[in-house]
Every structure is written in C-alpha cells, then in structure tokens.
Amino acid sequence: MNADATRRIALQGTKRARGAESAGGARRFAGQRPNLLGGLFGWLWLLVVIVPIYYIVITSIRRQSDFYRENPLSFPSHPSLDAYGLVLENDFLRYFANSLIVTVGTVVLVLAVSIMASYVIVRSRSRFAKRVFDLFLIGIAIPLQATIIPVYYLIVQLGLYDTLLALVLPSVAFATPITVLILVNFLRDIPQSLFESMQMDGAGDWTMLRHLVLPLARPALVTVGIYNALSVWNGFLFPLVLTQSAENRVLPLSLWSYQGEFTTNIPAVLAAVVLSVVPLVAAYAVGRRQLVAGLTAGFGK
Amino acid sequence: MTRSIESGAAARRRTGPTLWMAAPSLVLFGLFALLPLFGVIALSFTAWDGLGTPAWTGLSNWSRVLADPAMHNALWLSLVVVVTAWLVQLPISLLLGVFMAGHQRYRNVLSILYFLPLLFSSAAIAIAFRSLLDPNFGLGPASGIGWLSQDWLGDPRLALGVVVFVIAWSFVPFHSLLFQAGVRQIPTTLYEAARLDGANARQMFLHITLPQLRHTIVTSSTLILVGSLTYFDLVYVLTQGGPGIATRILPLHMYLTGFRNFDMGGASVSAVILVAVGLSISLVLNRVTRSNTMDSQQEGL
Numbered sequence: 239m240n241a242d243a244t245r246r247i248a249l250q251g252t253k254r255a256r257g258a259e260s261a262g263g264a265r266r267f268a269g270q271r272p273n274l275l276g277g278l279f280g281w282l283w284l285l286v287v288i289v290p291i292y293y294i295v296i297t298s299i300r301r302q303s304d305f306y307r308e309n310p311l312s313f314p315s316h317p318s319l320d321a322y323g324l325v326l327e328n329d330f331l332r333y334f335a336n337s338l339i340v341t342v343g344t345v346v347l348v349l350a351v352s353i354m355a356s357y358v359i360v361r362s363r364s365r366f367a368k369r370v371f372d373l374f375l376i377g378i379a380i381p382l383q384a385t386i387i388p389v390y391y392l393i394v395q396l397g398l399y400d401t402l403l404a405l406v407l408p409s410v411a412f413a414t415p416i417t418v419l420i421l422v423n424f425l426r427d428i429p430q431s432l433f434e435s436m437q438m439d440g441a442g443d444w445t446m447l448r449h450l451v452l453p454l455a456r457p458a459l460v461t462v463g464i465y466n467a468l469s470v471w472n473g474f475l476f477p478l479v480l481t482q483s484a485e486n487r488v489l490p491l492s493l494w495s496y497q498g499e500f501t502t503n504i505p506a507v508l509a510a511v512v513l514s515v516v517p518l519v520a521a522y523a524v525g526r527r528q529l530v531a532g533l534t535a536g537f538g539k
Numbered sequence: 540m541t542r543s544i545e546s547g548a549a550a551r552r553r554t555g556p557t558l559w560m561a562a563p564s565l566v567l568f569g570l571f572a573l574l575p576l577f578g579v580i581a582l583s584f585t586a587w588d589g590l591g592t593p594a595w596t597g598l599s600n601w602s603r604v605l606a607d608p609a610m611h612n613a614l615w616l617s618l619v620v621v622v623t624a625w626l627v628q629l630p631i632s633l634l635l636g637v638f639m640a641g642h643q644r645y646r647n648v649l650s651i652l653y654f655l656p657l658l659f660s661s662a663a664i665a666i667a668f669r670s671l672l673d674p675n676f677g678l679g680p681a682s683g684i685g686w687l688s689q690d691w692l693g694d695p696r697l698a699l700g701v702v703v704f705v706i707a708w709s710f711v712p713f714h715s716l717l718f719q720a721g722v723r724q725i726p727t728t729l730y731e732a733a734r735l736d737g738a739n740a741r742q743m744f745l746h747i748t749l750p751q752l753r754h755t756i757v758t759s760s761t762l763i764l765v766g767s768l769t770y771f772d773l774v775y776v777l778t779q780g781g782p783g784i785a786t787r788i789l790p791l792h793m794y795l796t797g798f799r800n801f802d803m804g805g806a807s808v809s810a811v812i813l814v815a816v817g818l819s820i821s822l823v824l825n826r827v828t829r830s831n832t833m834d835s836q837q838e839g840l
Contacts, residue, residue: 273641273740280638283631284649286708291655293678294667310681351564362555370561377568379821380576381769383790384813387797387806388578389571390589411571414564443556472660474772479798490662494776497666504670511663518658526651533657534716 298322298509305504321509325496329484330513333492340402340488341470344409345463348417351410352462353455356421357447361433371422377415382408383475390479404480405488409473413466424458425451464525464532471518489514576814583807589797596804604808612784613792613809617768620703620788624767627707628714629760635711636718636755637748650719657712664709665776672701692778695785702774702786706767714759721755722748761824765817789813 293310298321300314308315359371389408398404428451436446452459477491487495493510500506522529583600585593604610639650656664671677672691679688691701729747738746771790774780780787780795787795789809797806 276634276638276641279634280646280649283635283711284652287653287656287712289678290667290671290708293671297670306676310676310678312681347567351567354560355564358556358558358561362558364555364558366558367555367561370565373565373573374568377572379765379818379825380572381765381813381817383769383771383793384810384817385572385575385579386794387582387803387810388575391578391582391593392571392575407567408571411567414568414572418564443560447560468657472662474660474662474776478775490660490772493660493662493666497669504676507666508670511659511667514660514663515658519655522654522658526654530654530716533713534720 294508294511297505298512300505302503302505321503321505322513324500324503324506325510325513328496328499330492330510332485333487333489334513336402336486337471337489340405340409341467343402343406344413344470345467347406348410348413348466349459349463352414352417352421353451353459354447355414356418356425357443357451359418359422360425360428371418374415374418378419380412380415382412386475386479389476393480399480400482400486402481402486405473405476408476408480409470413469417462417466420462421455421458424455428454460528461532464529468518468529468533579807579810579814582803583811585804585807587803588801589803590801593803600804600808604805609784609787609792610809613787613789614812616699616785616787617789619699620706620770621764621767623700623703624706625760625763627703628711628763629756631707632711632714632759633718633752633756635715637722637744639715639719640722653712653715655712656709659709661709661772662776664705665773668701668705668708668777693782695782698778698782698785702777702788705777706770706773709773710763710766714763717755717759718752721752725751757824761821764820764824768817768820769813 289311296313297305297310299317299319300308301316301318301320304314304316355370355374359367393399393404393408398407432450433446436450441449472490473488474490474494477488478494481487481491484495493507493514496510497507582593584595584597586596586600587593635653639646639653659667669692672679674680674688674690674693679691689697691697725748729751730743733743733747769790770788771794774786774788774791775794778786780791790813793806793809793813796809797803
C-alpha cells in the first residue's frame, strides 16, 4: 500500500481527537449579548495576573540604589540592565544549560520508553499488557513529593547523588504514567487494519513503530512532550533534594540561591526570575496553541 | 473507532507485539516510582538519619509521630489549605473558563495574558511574591491602599491565607483552561433550544453550563485537592513553613523533619499519610466519573 495514502486514512481517524479544539468555533454567537458582570470579573482577574508580572519586570530594570527610594510600581527613573549583567556574571548560563540538559534528556527518554509501552498496550491482547496499562493508570496518582525520601536513598545508593542523571531518572519515572495514558488514547485511534496490512508485508514491531506509529503519533508526542518539558523545567523538589553543588544546579534552584546570595539586591533576584522564564515566554509566543494543548493534555478532553 | 476483526492468518501468526518493548518504561517506573512508594512505607518503620543504614524500629515512629503536636498542626494546616484552595480556585476557574470560552476579541486577548503565570516556576513565583508582599517596599505602600500594607508573610494569622492566594494565582490559569475547553464542547443546540424557550443567561448557566461541566468539575477538583495536599515548592520558597509553624503544611513538615532534622523515619510517616490521603482522594473521585479520562463526554449526543 502507498505509504502516503495509508497515512492519510489513519489521520482521518486521529482527527477526531484534535477536532475537539476547533469545535468551539461553531458557537460563535452563544455569548453575543454583552455580559457586564463577566467583563468586570475578567478585567479584575487580569489586574490580579498582570500587576505581579509588571512588578517583576519593572523591578528587574531598576537600579539597586533606586529600589528603596522609588515607588515599586513606578517606571524606573534610570532604567538599567545592571541587574541582568550581574546575574549573567554569576553563572546563570551554566544553570540554564543544566536545566536544558535535564529537560531535553528527560523528555527524549520518557517519550522513547512511553511510545514503546503504548505500542504494546494498544497492539497486544495479552493480559500482561492490560495489567501494565492499569499499573500506569494508578501510577498517575502517586504523589512525587511523598516518595522523595526513598528516591533520595536510592539515588545515594546508586552513586548518582549530585549528578544531572539523578534528576533525569526519577523525572522520567514520574512522567511515564501520564505520557503513556495520553499516547495510548491517541494510538487507539489508528485503525488496526493499518497495522495488519503492514504486518502482511512482513513488517516487524520496530518497523511498524518507526514507520507507522511515530509519524501518526507526532501531534500527541509534541503535546505530551511540551507538558513534560514544562514540569521538568520548573521542577524544584528533585533538584533540591538530589543535587547539592553549584556545578549541577538547575534554574529553579538557582533562583533560590540567588535570593540568598544577593539578599538585598531585589532587582538582581527578579532579573534572574525574568531570565528563567524568557525561553518559555518565547515558546509561548511561537507555539501558543501547542503549549496550551500540552498543558491540558490528558485532563482537558 | 470500530476495531476490525483481525484476519485469521495474522491472528495465527502472532497474538501481538513482543512484550519486551514495555520493559524499559516498566524498569524505570518500577525502580524510581513504584519501589519508592513501597520503600517509604518500609522506611516509616525504621530509624534513619539520612547517612547511615536504616535500622528497624517497628511501630515506634508511628506512635511517636501520631502523638506529636507538630504533626497535628501540620495535618490541620493541610486540611485548611486543601479546603480553602478548593473553595477559592474552583469558582474562580469555572467563571474564568466560561468567560474565556466566549469568542469576543478582547476575551481572546485576555486569555492569552491569563496564561502567563503558568510559565513561571513555583520558585520564581514565590520569590516574586516575597518582595511584592514586603510591608515596607512592596505593593502595599506603593499602592497607597492602607490595608494592603500589612506584614503578609510575617503575621502568623495572615501567612496561610497568602499561601492559598499565591497557590491560586499560579494554578487558576490551568484550571480555567480546563473549563474553557469544557464549555466549548457543550453543543450549541442546547443553548439555542433554551433561548427559544425564553431562558435568560443565568438560567442557561445554571441549567446547561454547570451540569454539562460536571466531568470537568470533578477532574479539576481532584487536581486541586490532591495538588494542594502535596504542594511543596511554592510554600517552601515563600515561607519555609513560617512564621513559626504557621504554614508548615504536611509536605513541608515531612521535608523539614527528614532533611533538616535528619529524622527520615518520622518524615516517612508523614509521607505515608500523604500517599494514603492523596491516593484515596483521586481513587474516590475517579470512581465517581470513571469514564472521565477515557471516553468522550459527548458520547450519545
């Protein structure tokens, strides 16, 4: 069978999953009458959201000497980027790189192992595969915080304490259940006949995984990858407990230590906050739709 | 999706893919999530300072910890946080989600901005609010509004409320996204029919929107309840449990007992309680709407 045609047929099956997002378009006139109360509430919440963010940004470009003199909400009389310079001089880029390594490593690993498991769960009829899926479904509810002590014990025993790998492995473990759930939901929409016709042509598991599952599951992989990336990038507890040296410090932890280092230099602390969120804001600006879908993945259906 | 009947030849050739493909995910999940889950139960029966070898002590941790007033305080604070976080976040998220589901242009713009808190790490948010809430240089004195100039984080009577507020600030965007998606899946025809029958906006909200959102309400409630029970990062950076023990909720109590007082056995007791309560909440609420994550809510429409 022509591979392109195959893909198109399968996509029709998977479209349903994504169609939900655009379904709202039909409801254009539902809220047509102006709703004053709703509007007021909306603007009020905007204020609640924006004021702290405005404060963070505006303070980060205030000179430290002005911080205690000027009104915190006023535009700085002498805007300056000194605070950013100070943060960058203090190893910010190393922490940034560490965060990047841990995030990319975790996401790649969790997607790889989860797509394999999902393939088995969707394709296999054995009782074992069902058990695996049930196990992951329960696994979603395991609170990461509550297992931190044994995880710490384990990491120390494995000689991984204070390494970046110590952050990757548990992060993968806790990201796997939700990732598998989302991928399985998505892969179930691939018509079995596609697998069968490939099998007829003598394709093995790995061939089908690479040439059928991977291309078709791309949207789901992106979505759940974003979800995982965001939670690993912003994760705090694993780094706090499992690493120690500045060499292996990741961004969220670095904010915490900057706060200790700079103490009274609030502009510098907040400059670090701004710098830590810049990549995510950039990602949001570029791929807002994917990011929103990624965040609500598995819950918003 | 109808599952096509597998052809006889294919079925005879094999019953499914090799189960080994699920092995990597199972090993990682088993080692770093499942094993710690049981490990924490085992550790709760040992005395361990975090360095040496855990020594079996039977039930002594349990009787000691359960009689400890600090533990009672932590349990009580956690209960208060869980309940108030739910009371605050659910209504705001629901209303905001309904608001965001409208297709007016300004609402779309506001929705983009509402999302921003989700991009910040908990550490970043906590650090920003620490300086924002400073009684001398923060928002209070800046705005000139008298009641805003309180020692928000230094006053034991206020600190817990601040914690609930900041948690809401960072998580309401997420839940409102869930509700936005939920509202947009409600078929327009329901509203059209109601309008023909002369229903007003309030009636439509109460009798169409709310009932149609019940799955989303359960999902969102589960996440809020379990989330605020196990929430650690933000509170740790914001207050470290202080002033005194005013915000020392259960996960924080666990961390400080284990990694500050080096009483890992006692901390594990807290962890087991966290797991038990967290798992029960999600299992109970999950049973209420078993279909929630697996099936479409529009089935039969």
